[in-house]
Structures are given as structure tokens and as C-alpha cells.
Amino acid sequence: MNLRGIVATNLRHLRHAKGLSQEELADRAGINRNYIGMLEREENAATVDMLERIAIVLDADPIEFFRRRS
Amino acid sequence: MNLRGIVATNLRHLRHAKGLSQEELADRAGINRNYIGMLEREENAATVDMLERIAIVLDADPIEFFRRRS
Numbered sequence: 616m617n618l619r620g621i622v623a624t625n626l627r628h629l630r631h632a633k634g635l636s637q638e639e640l641a642d643r644a645g646i647n648r649n650y651i652g653m654l655e656r657e658e659n660a661a662t663v664d665m666l667e668r669i670a671i672v673l674d675a676d677p678i679e680f681f682r683r684r685s
Numbered sequence: 686m687n688l689r690g691i692v693a694t695n696l697r698h699l700r701h702a703k704g705l706s707q708e709e710l711a712d713r714a715g716i717n718r719n720y721i722g723m724l725e726r727e728e729n730a731a732t733v734d735m736l737e738r739i740a741i742v743l744d745a746d747p748i749e750f751f752r753r754r755s
Contacts, residue, residue: 660734662733663688678748
């Protein structure tokens with residue numbers, strides 16, 4: 616799995632763990648509503664600035680987006 | 686330190702550990718020569734696609750860019 620795929624999987628997992636929709640997460644992070652969906656579908660390469668904002672809303676360390684899940 | 690700063694510090698550390706200049710790293714990763722310097726100066730927000738390419742050249746797991754150094 617490439618890095619977009621790893622980030623997508625972890626983002627979806629962390630978002631679901633918080634019980635947030637893509638739109639709720641986007642609104643709380645102050646980012647475009649389409650952006651979360653594009654990341655989860657691996658259609659866009661996340662920037663570290665956006666991952667930092669998303670991680671704050673998810674109460675996660677950004678490093679969690681990069682862990683390989685077995 | 687914000688996430689750009691963490692990535693910048695880790696990138697510089699990993700690049701030095703390989704004994705590569707910014708230009709050598711950029712050439713081997715097939716990316717613009719100015720890009721590595723901009724990341725190390727925190728002037729640009731790295732994308733996961735670029736970090737993946739840089740990590741391959743550095744023989745590193747991309748997660749290494751996100752570790753907080755004490």
C-alpha cells in the first residue's frame with residue numbers, strides 16, 4: 616500500500632473512532648468539505664498543514680496517520 | 686513545534702545521516718532542487734506523495750518524518 620493509502624486508511628479509522636462524518640470533521644477543521652473525502656479515496660495527496668489541522672480535531676498525534684496497520 | 690517544523694528537523698537529520706546534500710537528495714528523488722530546501726526551512730507544506738519519494742531515497746519509513754525528537 617502506498618502512503619496515500621496508509622493515510623486514507625488511518626484517517627477513516629480515526630474519524631470513525633470519533634463518530635464524525637467527513638463533513639463534520641471538515642467543518643471543525645475549517646477545511647473544504649470535499650477534501651476529507653478526496654483524502655479517504657486517495658484522490659489527493661494530503662499536505663502536512665492539513666494533516667495537522669485534522670489531527671487536532673481528532674485528538675490524535677499526526678504520526679498516527681502514518682502507521683501501517685496489519 | 687508545529688508539524689512543518691517536526692518534518693523539517695527529521696528530514697535534515699535523515700538526509701545528513703545519508704551524507705546527501707539537498708541537491709543530491711532532490712535529484713535522486715526526481716523532485717525540484719529547491720523543494721528540499723523549502724521543506725527544511727519550513728517554507729512549504731510537504732505532501733505525502735513527495736515525502737514518500739524522499740523516504741525511498743533515504744531508506745526510511747515515512748513515519749520517521751513525524752517523530753518528535755526530545
